[in-house]
Amino acid sequence: MPNLDLYQEEFHPSPLVHTWLEFRKSHIAVLGLWLLAFFIVLVILGPLIAPFDPLLQNPNAFLVQPAWDASGSIRYLFGTDSLGRDLLSRLIYGCRMTLGISLLLVVISMLIGIALGAIAGMTRGVRSSVLNHLLDSLMAVPTLLIAIVIVGILGIGLVNSMWAICLALVPQVVHNTREVVRAEMQKEYVLASKLDGAKKFHLFFYCVLPNMYEMLVVQGTMALSIAILDISALGFLGLGAQPPSPELGVMLSEGLREAYKSPWLIALPGSAIFLMVLAVNVVGDGLRSALRNRLQN
Amino acid sequence: MALLDIKNLTLEIEGSNGWMKALDKVSMRVEEGEIRALVGESGSGKSLIVRSIVGAIPENFRITADRMTWKGKDLLTMSDMERRLIMRSDITVIFQNPLLSLDPCATLGEQLMESIPGDLVKAQWFWQRAKSRRQMAIKLLHKVGIKDHRKYLKAYPHQIADDIGQKFLIACALVSSPKLLIADDPTRGMEITTKIQVLKLLSRLNETRGLTILFVSHDLLAISSMASRMTVLYCGQTVEDGKMHQLRKRPLHPYTKALLDSAPSFRKDLPPKSPLAALDGTIPTLQHLPIGCRLGPRCPRAQKECVKTPELRHVQDHFYSCHFPLIRDKQ
């Protein structure tokens, strides 16, 4: 059916669609989105694709070169590590772990952060302003330090490092949410609802929150990139995930020993982390530009 | 010779359905020493005209004109350098919302003194230059009516009132002794007392220095007190052009009449609780411009002829473009 454009209707897209159309204009952003989608597919379908069990050690195949090297074989596409474990499977499971855990952490910390930020933004008074300044100061403490302290209290391990990173992500979310909520509360449409008799709860969920979605998405991408980097950093330092877990940071620290002879042992896991973070950052950048352009037009 | 002579200026913008005419054959002549008003609703293209004169049109616009000259020199074909020279010395512009045009981080004194071009102080030793700049600045401030120069030279933009800000911008504009001052809605959003201050200043400058003013606005009250000639613009087309008192007494175009009617203080016989006079409908968007006379769909006197764009006709020096002007209606 040909597109009959008989009436030159004005095309007024909804804000969401508008943002998507603006986003699509940047090719790099769309590429980033494809890359991110690839990783998410990996997270979901990981166990089905991986050829081997990531923890399975094969004593006959230590440090096999990757398939593109002369002595490698197609059986181990990316080669094996010093314990004979297939690198490809470990990479897939590693991406799954790193990205999956980061997504989970971001969701949890955003929920907590939004709740706290909303309360902080909607209340007034000396107490709340003191609390706000304290939270802001908490942002000044390095994340690694918070992680070390929490790991010290609770002990080394993946779950404890997750708590630590969650705790480190929350202040940033609270800060941004509070700023946005405060700005929205000054606006007149909120005042109009207030005069209509809306209670604070209603004000937040029906007036302020729908206008915050974009900020939240941007915030989410930034938090996601930080979370991925932090999780792998903690794994690398030995404070988070522990060997023989196939977490990417752990794989990097394990591969250090053999790095001179088998550089792909650190090149590949590192590239995986790099590509994931790159994809998230590019998508985040694209979203931010799309939102800015949408507001200007 | 007219200072600014624009004839059939057309500004087209490329849209999804081809080229759309944002300005359609606009014509205007600004004589030396007069205050000319350019009136129209928001969206009629007034700011576009200002921008084409200044040369600040974005790249995706296409500009054509039969004639667009400044003191005889063609504005369309001259180089950027020349344009900028003219902008700096002969034509100045002041915009709406004075506080936005000022750098928030610099004091007023700094901003005024930096607009004083080097050649006005070149003849002196460089340690005297700062002092003479300051003296010129103080003189300018007095000229625009800011008496307390010591306080205001040190002040930051967010500390001053709107009208002082606009007067200050006029002072900045006067630095190079321009011939033409284009005022793009300078009193928008101001309270009436501040508005009067600025308008009084502008008329005074026109009387004492012979400064030609092109006053672009949609505030009829302000204009009617000051201007000598008025051009009415509707949707990118010149609709009427003539002497102020003639337009007031006998508007020839239905739109001008509607405009004048819509300001209650022009009508003496308004009964209490009667609806205010206004034309039905709103300004059409660029994508849906009517063919021919753009007032067509809204005009109470429209007939079949109005599908053809009326040409600019004149009765002595009162120009109008309408097929059915109000010539025969009694006042």
Place this chain on the structure above:
Amino acid sequence: MMLAHVIRKFNLLILTLLVLSILSFMLVYLFPGDPLVNLTGLEDIDQETYQRLTVLHGFDKSYFHQYWYYIRGLFDGEWGLSFSSGLPLANEIAQTLPASIELSAYALILSLLIGVPLGFVAGFQHHKTTDYGLLTASVVAYSMPIFWLSLILILVFSLQLGWLPLSGRISLLFDIPHHTGFILIDIFFSDLSYKGAAAKSAFYHLIMPTASLTIVTAAIIFRLTRRSVIEVMSSTYVQAAYTRGLSGFQVVMRHGVRNALVPIIPLFGMQFAVLLTNAMIVEVVFSWPGIGSWLIQAINQRDYPAIRAGMLAVSTLVIMLTVATDLLAKLINPAQMGTAHAES
């Protein structure tokens, strides 16, 4: 008005430091093990000494007393002993913290020198090729995990090419007396006969850690500056300055620079925490004897007093720097514009 602001910030600083000290005191109880042992760092103490220490630190009295004694002890320099080395913590921190500060300071200065000018260049060339090129480079740079970047630098420059040393702060041949803890300054002020060679060695050891820190930090600073410059250049007053006839150069220098820099200085302050986290990771990779690798060792050895003292030292430093940067921003900005435009 200005003074009131300073006083208020100062009060908040004191408040924050108070909260931090309370938290670090709480760690004594939160860490596994006996609180007194955690506090002093002495293990294997007999009954008598235990009783004496209990009275000394007020553990027989309320929590408030204990906290008070703790604070007093901190100011006295009594920070306790480390579990693993048995040495006083104050000394160990005094040795390692300057090393980290030195590394971070050099990286920060370099990042500012690279990031800010490039940010201006990109901002002025918005939507042109230079801008896109620089922007792409910055996204790549700050998406890199810093430990991976350091490892690659080591692989290429140390192992493959052999140009730069692998780890450490200075070649083991040299023994520099410890005055300030900043190695280049110490070398300069010492009177060793082999000053030149020592300085050269220290410099070579500095290159790679500083480089990896700088790459990531400069990218962030670049993005912040660029965003601010773009906002300023598209603002009304800049356009108005152009119509007033000011030349491009004048507009940029007079209005552009000041207005672009002012809102981002507080944002730079918030980067201190990130910088320090990255510095700690870099220290581990390069075996740089700073507080980061010291703390990581401490946690691997369950050295709780060390963790507690280290955390307090580092957080105090970062918070004071952040507040100082905030105050600096308010000082430079006469218009007291509170909100920052730029995002990263």
